[in-house]
Every structure is written in C-alpha cells, then in structure tokens.
Amino acid sequence: MQPLYHKHSLKVFNSLSRKKEAFTPIKEGYVGLYVCGPTVYSNVHLGNCRTFMSFDTIYRYLLHLGYKVRYVRNITDAGHLENDADAGEDKIAKKAKLEQIEPMEVVQKYTVDFHRTLEHFNLLPPSIEPTATGHIIEQIEIIKEILDKGFAYEVNGSVYFDVQKFNESNDYGKLSGRSIEDMVANTRALQGQSEKKNPQDFALWKKAEPTHIMRWPSPWGDGFPGWHIECTAMSTKYLGEQFDIHGGGMDLKFPHHECEIAQAEASKGKSPVNYWLHANMLTLNGKKMSKSTDNNIYPSELFSGENKLFSKPFSAAVVRFFMLQAHYTSVLDLSEEALDAAEKGYFRLLESFSTLEGLSSKEGIENDPTIEQWVNRCYEAMNDDFNTPILIAQLFEGVKIINLINDQKKTVSSEDLVLISQTMRTFFFDVLGLFDSRNSDAKQEGQLKGLVELLLKERSEARARKDFQRSDEIRDAIEALGIKLKDTKDGTTFSLS
Ligand code: AMP
Numbered sequence: 001m002q003p004l005y006h007k008h009s010l011k012v013f014n015s016l017s018r019k020k021e022a023f024t025p026i027k028e029g030y031v032g033l034y035v036c037g038p039t040v041y042s043n044v045h046l047g048n049c050r051t052f053m054s055f056d057t058i059y060r061y062l063l064h065l066g067y068k069v070r071y072v073r074n075i076t077d078a079g080h081l082e083n084d085a086d087a088g089e090d091k092i093a094k095k096a097k098l099e100q101i102e103p104m105e106v107v108q109k110y111t112v113d114f115h116r117t118l119e120h121f122n123l124l125p126p127s128i129e130p131t132a133t134g135h136i137i138e139q140i141e142i143i144k145e146i147l148d149k150g151f152a153y154e155v156n157g158s159v160y161f162d163v164q165k166f167n168e169s170n171d172y173g174k175l176s177g178r179s180i181e182d183m184v185a186n187t188r189a190l191q192g193q194s195e196k197k198n199p200q201d202f203a204l205w206k207k208a209e210p211t212h213i214m215r216w217p218s219p220w221g222d223g224f225p226g227w228h229i230e231c232t233a234m235s236t237k238y239l240g241e242q243f244d245i246h247g248g249g250m251d252l253k254f255p256h257h258e259c260e261i262a263q264a265e266a267s268k269g270k271s272p273v274n275y276w277l278h279a280n281m282l283t284l285n286g287k288k289m290s291k292s293t294d295n296n297i298y299p300s301e302l303f304s305g306e307n308k309l310f311s312k313p314f315s316a317a318v319v320r321f322f323m324l325q326a327h328y329t330s331v332l333d334l335s336e337e338a339l340d341a342a343e344k345g346y347f348r349l350l351e352s353f354s355t356l357e358g359l360s361s362k363e364g365i366e367n368d369p370t371i372e373q374w375v376n377r378c379y380e381a382m383n384d385d386f387n388t389p390i391l392i393a394q395l396f397e398g399v400k401i402i403n404l405i406n407d408q409k410k411t412v413s414s415e416d417l418v419l420i421s422q423t424m425r426t427f428f429f430d431v432l433g434l435f436d437s438r439n440s441d442a443k444q445e446g447q448l449k450g451l452v453e454l455l456l457k458e459r460s461e462a463r464a465r466k467d468f469q470r471s472d473e474i475r476d477a478i479e480a481l482g483i484k485l486k487d488t489k490d491g492t493t494f495s496l497s
C-alpha cells in the first residue's frame, strides 16, 4: 500500500517566510524534526507542556502519514544563563548551589520529572534525546569553524559571534523580522563594560571564572558553551547540515533560533532548516506562564486539585484535549471555564466510542458518499498546518453521525461503519494522542485497593496471633503512603485520598 503522504498534501506555516507552504521533505518519505527541549533546572510547567504537546501532535501526524521521522529533542543541561543572557549564572549551576547538590543531580532530577510529566500526557518519546554536556566536543568543533570563517572572535578566553560582520554577507534577523539597524539603535553603547565588540554579538564559548563549577577544557581555556551553539551542534550531528523542520516555542525565535541560523550559515554556508515552526504560548490570567515568575501551574497540581486556582482536579487527558482545541500557533489562556468545557467535550467524544461498539450496519445498501467526504474533511483539517481545533469539530460531526445511526435515523453499510470507527479511533487516539483517562485511573485504583486489602488481611492475622509489632509496622507503612486507615468494630476501612 502507498504511504498516505502520497494522497495528502500537507501545508505548514513557516515562520521564516511568514507563509503557509507546501511541505516537501528533503528526502522523499523521510522527515528530520528538531525541537528545542527543556532547560532542566526546575519542574516543567503547563506552558512548557503545551509546546511539547504541540510538537508531539505534529510528530504523530507525520508518522500517521507514513513518513519515517527522526525526531530529535534535546535536553539543555549546560550553558543556559540567567535571563537568557551572555553573563550571569548558569541556571543549573545556580540551582545546584541553592540545593547544595551536584549540577548533574539537578539535571537528573528535573529530566526525570520532565519525562514523567510528558508520559502523563501520553507524549511519544523522541527518536534521539541528546544532551548539551554530551556534545561539548561537537560544539567546540563548530565554534572553531565559525572562527576559521572569520565570523567570530576570541577575547580573554571567550569566543563571541560577530553579528555585524555576519550581517554584511547574510541576513541576521530574517527569522524574527528584526533589522540590525533597529537593534543597534535600541541598545546603548557598552562603554568598555563588556569585552564584546558590539552588544548584538553573542557568546559561543564563555571563559569559566574560578567559581564556575560547570567547565570543560577547550582551545581557549576552561569554559562552557553559549546557549545557542548546542542546538546547532546536535541538530547538525543527527539531522545533517540541512534538515526539514525545526520547532520550539514562539519565545525562542529571538535570540535563540536567530542565532542558530547565524551559527549554521557562518560555519556551513547553508541555511540549516527548511521549515521553522513555532508554537504559541499558554497564558494564565492573560499573561505568559513562566518559570521565572509565579504566574504558572504545574501539571501535578492540576491533576491532584491541590492548587489555589481551580476548584477541582482535571485529568491529563482533559488537559491534552483542552490544549488541542486551540491551534498551536494561537495564544491559549488557561481557565476553569475553558477546562470545564473541554472536559464535557472530551467525555462526549469518549462516550461515542462506547456507542460505536453497539452499532450495526445494514446489509445490501450502498456506501454513503457523505461519509467519505467527512473523512476527507478530517484530513483536510490536519493537512492545513495541523489544525487540531477544526479536526476536533469534525470529530464532533462524527459523533452526530454515530448518534443518528444509534437512534436508527440513519443506516449505513458495513464498509461505512468500519470507516467511521477507524477514522474516529485513528484521529482521537493515534493522531491527537488522546486516551481514556477513566479506564486508566479506575484500573489503577482497583489494583491499589486490592493490594491494600491484602496488607490489611495480613495485619488482622498478625493481630489475631497477638503480634502487635508486626500489625503496627503494616499500619505505619500503609499510612506512610498517605492512605488513611480507620479501625472500626467491623474491621479496618481505608481511604485512598
Ligand atoms: P525552557 O525550559 O524555558 O527552555 O522552555 C522549554 C520550552 O517551553 C520552550 O520551547 C519554550 O518556548 C516553551 N515555553 C515556555 N513558556 C511557555 C508558555 N507559557 N507556553 C508555551 N510554551 C512555553
């Protein structure tokens, strides 16, 4: 069977051209996708999750179309300084000092949190998840190339990218739409406070002061890489000097992605990426959710209901559904009303799967052309720059068809019934990555209850043989897990919450 991408023409909004363009991969059938990963110095908030979820859905749709996708999403574990600047403390080193642990312990702790959180939302793991610290040699090699080509200069053990020099032959600012003249006009002269030639220049390598704990040897002395060079090094290594799609949050367009383009063009002489895709921000109270301010909420707080913002808990599947009800390039505001509405919609779709199971087709009737038209509209939605809100609207149209058949107001052929069922399932589960939260929560609770009951039986046996030490041990162990026990005259009861 021919892969689906032959049949469907995908269009994507390219931030570089600011236009929707037909998507044509460099090598037919293969897609190279790079997405900037998290800086692992704190737990990921829901805003971060939105961006990763957007690219997970894009990845899923590309896979569904039959592309062989190499999806690279890095872990930033060095070089990202406070305020995204060229001076100041490394975010990870700062956290390590604060918590009095090794920087790599910080990295481990928050990488684990990142993975666990994304698993709750049913994100597929990337094909490769490289770390900045695992690619210091590759970063140094690219910096050497940029120096050799004359687009960087060394000062006192640090190496800076020469933006003005680069702009003489290339276009610095083409992604973010900024002109270098404006940048120059808007920055004050440095008056000798900085070793950079111009304020627009950015660090490729920074000399490590004696107190800086994250340091590596280099041709310029002990130091650490600048924030932007890691993504150039890792994307080039795993996807080549030119690849198909580069993604990240809108806030990374400048300076991070602008600098990535400059570094790649300066070292390799080619534009690195064909399609730049940017996911828009999740806001809370109308303001961007961010790690550095208190304007954020963590997924675990939403799942448990333990937060000051919402009156009840919301499951990961409902949150994913809520996120997908907005297009990935639009700003989305998190609110209780919006989550409530998403919850209702999500359950309506879920119920339709149970209804589907009870439907029967009619022998000997023709296929209905409107069913195939509906399937095509589902594809058209996703082919139009991954328009998940339109797709979801189409899935609700599917629910209407399902209900008509169930109410015996419509009859369908067996082929059409299979088509309806397959289309609903494929888009809901495989493409949108949604799942049945009721089942998984209820199943886990059932298993947990079974285990607690087993332990309580052992406890009452211990009591019966007057082994109170063992019976207390069992009670303490259960209560230490947050499970409350209550001894009554009829036996011991427990509550999981
Ligand atoms: P960071 O760990 O800060 O580098 O961020 C990881 C990813 O989350 C980046 O792609 C950011 O653009 C993205 N991000 C940060 N804040 C938000 C937000 N409020 N909404 C959506 N994405 C965000």
Ligand code: ZN
Binding pocket: 035, 036, 037, 231, 256
């Ligand atoms: Zn990056």
